[in-house]
Amino acid sequence: MYAIIMTGGKQYRVEKGLNVVVEKLEAEAGKEVVLDQVLMISDGDKATIGKPTVEGATVVAKVVRQKRLPKVLVFKKKAKNGYKKMQGHRQYVTELEIVDIKG
Numbered sequence: 743m744y745a746i747i748m749t750g751g752k753q754y755r756v757e758k759g760l761n762v763v764v765e766k767l768e769a770e771a772g773k774e775v776v777l778d779q780v781l782m783i784s785d786g787d788k789a790t791i792g793k794p795t796v797e798g799a800t801v802v803a804k805v806v807r808q809k810r811l812p813k814v815l816v817f818k819k820k821a822k823n824g825y826k827k828m829q830g831h832r833q834y835v836t837e838l839e840i841v842d843i844k845g
Contacts, residue, residue: 745843746782747801753781756801756840766834769805774841777801783845790845799845803838810834 744757750765769775780799783790790796810832819826 743785747777748779760840763835767836771807802842806837
């Protein structure tokens with residue numbers, strides 16, 4: 743059984759027991775979060791597709807940890823002007839472990 747959920751503007755295919763890294767959620771490590779934007783649930787040959795979400799379907803996940811991704815460097819340069827600029831960015835993310843799919 744698997745589900746397709748949406749969180750942080752992105753879609754993820756999740757199964758029970760799977761660890762997934764999503765955009766930062768406001769929850770502490772060890773707490774459970776309920777994701778209610780379930781777009782599709784598939785159980786073997788039976789699939790339920792939402793319009794846009796499946797009514798009454800939820801995915802329960804446990805927050806494993808909050809972390810940051812590796813640094814991404816952004817370098818800008820304009821030729822013949824002597825202009826150059828370097829910036830770095832580290833995105834905050836949340837690692838979730840899928841506990842249950844209800845629907």
